[in-house]
Amino acid sequence: xxxxxxxxxxxxxxxTYAMPALRVFALRVEHAAAAGQLLGALVGGDPSVPQLAxxxxxxxxxxxxxxxxxxxxxxxxxxxxxxxxASFAEEFVQGPVARAPRVGDVGDSAPERWVGSFAxxxxxxxxxxxxxxxxxxxxxxxxxxxxxxxxxxFSELSMYDARxxxxxxxxxxxxxxxxxxxxxxGPPPLVPDVxxxxxxxxxxxxxxxxxxxxVYPVPQPQPLGLNGSFVAFRILEQDCAGFERFLTAASAxxxxxxxxxxxxxxxxxxxGVPLALSPHAPDPDLPLEQYNAFDYAxxxxxxxxxxxxxGDRCPIGSHxxxxxxxxxxxxxxxxxxxxxxxxxxxYGPPYDPEHPDxxxxxxxxxxxxxxxxxxxxxxxxxxxxxxGTFAPGLRGTRDPVLGDNSAPDATFLLPIEGGRTxxxxxxxxxxxxxxxxYCFLPSVTAIRYLxxxxxxxxxxxxx
Amino acid sequence: xxxxxxxxxxxxxxxxxSSVQSPLTLVMTIKSAADSQALNALLQKIQSAPLxxxxxxxxxxxxxxxxxxxxxxxxxxxxxxxxTSYDGTFEDYINEFIDEIGDVFNALLAHMTGAPSxxxxxxxxxxxxxxxxxxxxxxxxxxxxxxxxxxLDIKAALGS
Numbered sequence: 001x002x003x004x005x006x007x008x009x010x011x012x013x014x015x016t017y018a019m020p021a022l023r024v025f026a027l028r029v030e031h032a033a034a035a036g037q038l039l040g041a042l043v044g045g046d047p048s049v050p051q052l053a054x055x056x057x058x059x060x061x062x063x064x065x066x067x068x069x070x071x072x073x074x075x076x077x078x079x080x081x082x083x084x085x086a087s088f089a090e091e092f093v094q095g096p097v098a099r100a101p102r103v104g105d106v107g108d109s110a111p112e113r114w115v116g117s118f119a120x121x122x123x124x125x126x127x128x129x130x131x132x133x134x135x136x137x138x139x140x141x142x143x144x145x146x147x148x149x150x151x152x153x154f155s156e157l158s159m160y161d162a163r164x165x166x167x168x169x170x171x172x173x174x175x176x177x178x179x180x181x182x183x184x185x186g187p188p189p190l191v192p193d194v195x196x197x198x199x200x201x202x203x204x205x206x207x208x209x210x211x212x213x214x215v216y217p218v219p220q221p222q223p224l225g226l227n228g229s230f231v232a233f234r235i236l237e238q239d240c241a242g243f244e245r246f247l248t249a250a251s252a253x254x255x256x257x258x259x260x261x262x263x264x265x266x267x268x269x270x271x272g273v274p275l276a277l278s279p280h281a282p283d284p285d286l287p288l289e290q291y292n293a294f295d296y297a298x299x300x301x302x303x304x305x306x307x308x309x310x311g312d313r314c315p316i317g318s319h320x321x322x323x324x325x326x327x328x329x330x331x332x333x334x335x336x337x338x339x340x341x342x343x344x345x346x347y348g349p350p351y352d353p354e355h356p357d358x359x360x361x362x363x364x365x366x367x368x369x370x371x372x373x374x375x376x377x378x379x380x381x382x383x384x385x386x387x388g389t390f391a392p393g394l395r396g397t398r399d400p401v402l403g404d405n406s407a408p409d410a411t412f413l414l415p416i417e418g419g420r421t422x423x424x425x426x427x428x429x430x431x432x433x434x435x436x437x438y439c440f441l442p443s444v445t446a447i448r449y450l451x452x453x454x455x456x457x458x459x460x461x462x463x
Numbered sequence: 464x465x466x467x468x469x470x471x472x473x474x475x476x477x478x479x480x481s482s483v484q485s486p487l488t489l490v491m492t493i494k495s496a497a498d499s500q501a502l503n504a505l506l507q508k509i510q511s512a513p514l515x516x517x518x519x520x521x522x523x524x525x526x527x528x529x530x531x532x533x534x535x536x537x538x539x540x541x542x543x544x545x546x547t548s549y550d551g552t553f554e555d556y557i558n559e560f561i562d563e564i565g566d567v568f569n570a571l572l573a574h575m576t577g578a579p580s581x582x583x584x585x586x587x588x589x590x591x592x593x594x595x596x597x598x599x600x601x602x603x604x605x606x607x608x609x610x611x612x613x614x615l616d617i618k619a620a621l622g623s
Contacts, residue, residue: 332559
């Protein structure tokens with residue numbers, strides 16, 4: 001097992017906090033010196049400032065975890081030298097507005113329609129507050145705001161709240177949060193994973209990656225880049241009424257059971273039971289730790305797995321099979337090389353089918369973490385969600401949940417027993433991006449480095 | 464691309480929005496006559512092995528993106544060409560390509576003028592840059608009898 005400096009790594013990269021509240025602050029550096037002091041205090045044991053949560057083992061689970069990320073413009077505002085700024089990966093330098101077409105953030109998801117300041121480049125940093133209770137969340141919020149206000153270090157551009165829904169479901173009603181890569185050298189997962197462990201360099205800069213003999217280039221200087229990672233933060237609005245209406249129409253169109261169609265689109269029943277294990281009806285007795293114990297082809301870890309090469313049980317185009325093809329046949333033999341750590345929680349109250357068009361925004365504050373935004377998050381969105389060429393027989397169709405299905409001929413291919421495939425039409429874009437930021441997630445060492453840079457920069461420009 | 468994303472540039476050289484396939488015409492310049500002989504011996508050895516022991520065959524089988532591939536000596540054995548038809552864009556699967564067939568290219572590139580730093584596993588961007596610079600692609604249009612079918616589509620349709 002690799003010897004990772006877990007106390008140098010931001011906790012949410014490798015650990016599932018499983019906390020029911022998340023508050024995200026979009027911040028702007030106003031005074032670099034004061035910002036530098038705040039960053040120093042965040043990792044310096046200052047009792048008046050919430051302390052950064054690392055991945056070091058915790059005895060008792062804390063009430064609150066705080067993590068931070070910086071955009072490329074944010075790093076510049078903190079005084080990172082221009083040659084060092086240029087050493088970051090191209091997609092991070094360009095940011096999510098420039099990368100929007102690749103990701104599929106077009107049409108209703110296009111940056112010009114984003115909320116807050118996400119499209120303007122004004123966001124310098126994101127602070128993530130995870131909390132066990134509302135009280136702990138408010139206490140930490142007050143302390144963080146006071147710290148940002150001290151010396152006018154950061155201004156708060158906007159704030160976004162998310163809360164776990166009853167039954168740990170996401171807004172379309174599916175129980176969520178089972179599948180998560182296990183990082184070699186990191187803490188054990190909440191739900192066991194039958195896939196091979198991910199090498200640390202798939203999620204942390206400076207370590208052996210998922211590719212042979214390859215370490216992703218570490219942004220310079222080394223103290224800034226090492227043990228860092230990247231997150232794509234996304235505000236993903238979900239059209240619950242549209243999704244439910246589609247299920248009703250698709251059931252009428254195909255004669256198939258409405259909940260079977262719902263399961264086929266996602267690859268799991270709404271209870272979270274995977275189709276791979278429970279193809280005809282959701283097994284109510286499946287133990288929770290089995291919800292992620294499946295594959296789409298027999299493997300050494302799951303020798304009894306059903307060989308679902310045609311997608312008879314779990315459609316090849318379903319959401320979870322696209323986003324995590326496991327050992328399915330995919331282009332490039334890359335099913336295990338594009339994994340993401342997924343954090344985040346739903347926002348908005350539970351959808352009420354009695355009031356389908358209540359005008360209340362619902363969705364997900366999504367955090368998609370990996371060592372390479374381009375090879376992981378962006379690749380999943382471009383090749384696996386919004387193209388249909390990476391796996392057999394998809395014929396140009398897109399992810400039925402996450403993809404841009406705004407085209408009138410958008411189709412979902414639903415294989416049924418007997419070798420026939422039903423073409424389900426009437427999809428729309430059920431998930432719309434309302435804002436996004438690409439953030440670097442610096443190590444504790446790097447936050448100290450940034451603190452020193454910001455202080456020095458402020459002195460040099462006489463602020 | 465069957466489902467090109469609005470605003471996304473098409474892969475370089477692909478003229479029609481309906482094709483998922485691309486041509487690779489990688490022409491590498493050999494350092495010397497001695498290198499040419501060594502390359503010939505190496506390729507003969509690899510290609511005469513049983514297919515399950517042929518590293519090129521095994522790699523391309525696992526990649527599932529290459530329809531056809533062949534090696535050809537050109538211009539009195541002063542150049543070696545790798546000519547393939549493959550799915551998607553070369554850049555998108557560069558890391559997977561290197562993981563599966565990098566060692567073959569390490570052996571070939573050791574004999575080439577202007578080769579990137581080796582091994583390619585540790586010099587991935589340099590290898591990509593080298594391929595781009597030496598890929599003659601095709602005089603458009605690149606003909607395909609089935610431009611929307613991928614390797615995986617065809618294999619699935621054949622039941623293999």
